[in-house]
Amino acid sequence: MRSDQVFALIDCNSFYASCERVFRPDLAKTPIVVLSNNDGCVIARSYDAKPYVKMGEPYFQAKEKLRRHGIVAFSSNYALYGDMSERVMSLIESMVPAAEVYSIDECFADLTGVAGNLTQFGRDVRARVLRCTGIPVGVGIARTKTLAKLANHTAKRLQAQTGGVVDITDNFKRDWVLRNTEVKEVWGIGRRMTVHLEPMGIHTAMDLAKADPRMLRDKFNVVVEKTARELAGTPCLELDEADPPKQEICCSRMFGKRLTELAPIKQAVATYTGRAAEKLRAQGSVCKRMRVSIRTGMFNPEEARHAQGALVELPYPTCDTLLMTRLAVDAAAKIFQPGFRYSKAEVLLMDLRQPGEFTADLFALKQSVCCDRLMNVMDRINNRWERGTMRPGSVPTSPDWGMRREMLSQSYTTRIDQLWTVKC
Structure with a gap:
């Protein structure tokens, strides 16, 4: 130097x-x-x-x-x-x-x-x-x-x-x-x-x-x-x-309230998978393995505790939100157990590579060109009009399990309906 x-x-x-x-x-x-x-x-x-x-x-x-x-x-x-x-x-x-x-x-x-x-x-x-x-x-x-x-x-x-x-x-x-x-x-x-x-x-x-x-x-x-x-x-x-590409990508959030039913937990896992997949594509990587986990609160002695995770092997290296969401939701259904009050879900993408770094035989499955185009269109729409404008049908817009943000300010720079207004 x-x-x-x-x-x-x-x-x-x-x-x-x-x-x-x-x-x-x-x-x-x-x-x-x-x-x-x-x-x-x-x-x-x-x-x-x-x-x-x-x-x-x-x-x-x-x-x-x-x-x-x-x-x-x-x-x-x-x-x-x-x-x-x-x-x-x-x-x-x-x-x-x-x-x-x-x-x-x-x-x-x-x-x-x-x-x-x-x-x-x-x-x-x-x-x-x-x-x-x-x-x-x-x-x-x-x-x-x-x-x-x-x-x-x-x-x-x-x-x-x-x-x-x-x-x-x-x-x-x-x-x-x-x-x-x-x-x-x-x-x-x-x-x-x-x-x-x-x-x-x-x-x-x-x-x-x-x-x-x-x-x-x-x-x-x-x-x-x-x-x-x-x-x-x-x-x-x-x-x-x-910045070098990340070796792992995680999306993890606490729910706005305790969840006891499978349906909203599936929605949360689908939402977090979509967000992780966005980050994956943003750095130009693909993923071969992911881990889905859910857990209850761990600090209340009066609540039963439960934490469970599942490893998901993807059929081929991919950044396809639709495929990853479907498999992640299936994994969440397998690890969910009734009778617990769940407080958090996590989706962790592992075994990340740049396209072409995975070695496979001639007949191995791989992500299609049509899927690449679809993901590109979805990212462009969401970048222009706000995240979530185009999303899988399993991802809700305003879930009641979402984060509590009672004092949230406006999105002054990212939403056209919340632009700063000046009164004369």
Whole structure:
């Protein structure tokens, strides 16, 4: 890797909450939290909500506290967050030489060779993303990806002083950040590893940067060794511009209520299979095996517990929603047992390959060209008009077993009937 390489980490601030605020300017100064599936617990908080609510706190326990502090809660709106993420990432990719989308709200960029003041460049990126999408971001710039992550953390921690952009390509600035950052805040370390590092006298990021990398590898693993080298300024992690295809794809959801009948469980399994098949086709893969499972709640001592799964061998490598749904529903019928209150179903696609990677004899069955065309048409229709517009008949539109999302915001960017309206 080049010694003059420069990375940036561009991270959306309180992303889920920021997405909600974009279309609710009246909440610009109101604390916001976003809840998990079935409005279970807090999974995202705006900056001004963090002093009052812990991450992962159950909603039923925090409800009164939220009301008392004037904090507004939203059900998770993944369609909105996914679309806003695509807009942010596309904008960033248009401004930098190369980019790696690391997560729904984070993006690494390669700024090697970018002329001019990098701090000002980071401010330009930040201003344009905010102007075009309404999403505030922080920018950390450094010689390695791990240092860029640390710079981004500093930009957020010292927002008032930094303006949301920190450049530590200069060694003096880098050392100041390393000395003033606890080791638990380092990317890839966390609290569990900190318990083992602190008895060794490693309390700050600077302590880890100065530690013997070979000793860290022998005592822990190669990941910790690379982290220490990166903190010291030696690049060990490349920019991955294309994500490798996933080896497994899972779609799993809790039901909005307990199910005791087979029919709605079949509907749920059909729905989850269709979603998993969409993801499968999106990465251009086919599947030869899948596992279907259902289970009851596991934490209520007053309820009988039951968990069962079935392995399904597909007749040939396929991404055919109709075939996979039929076999998955049949498997669900075999493992269902009356008398239990089921709370969750899961469909796991395994043994994934790219088309042509499976070896088969001359007479082996394979997916037909007509099926490929049908799946392509279905995906194009759903991408244009919203997911579920074209679907198997066994998949309902608004099932009563669906996720509880009582505080769901509108799909402002993905549904034409829910566009943002401005009254004059």
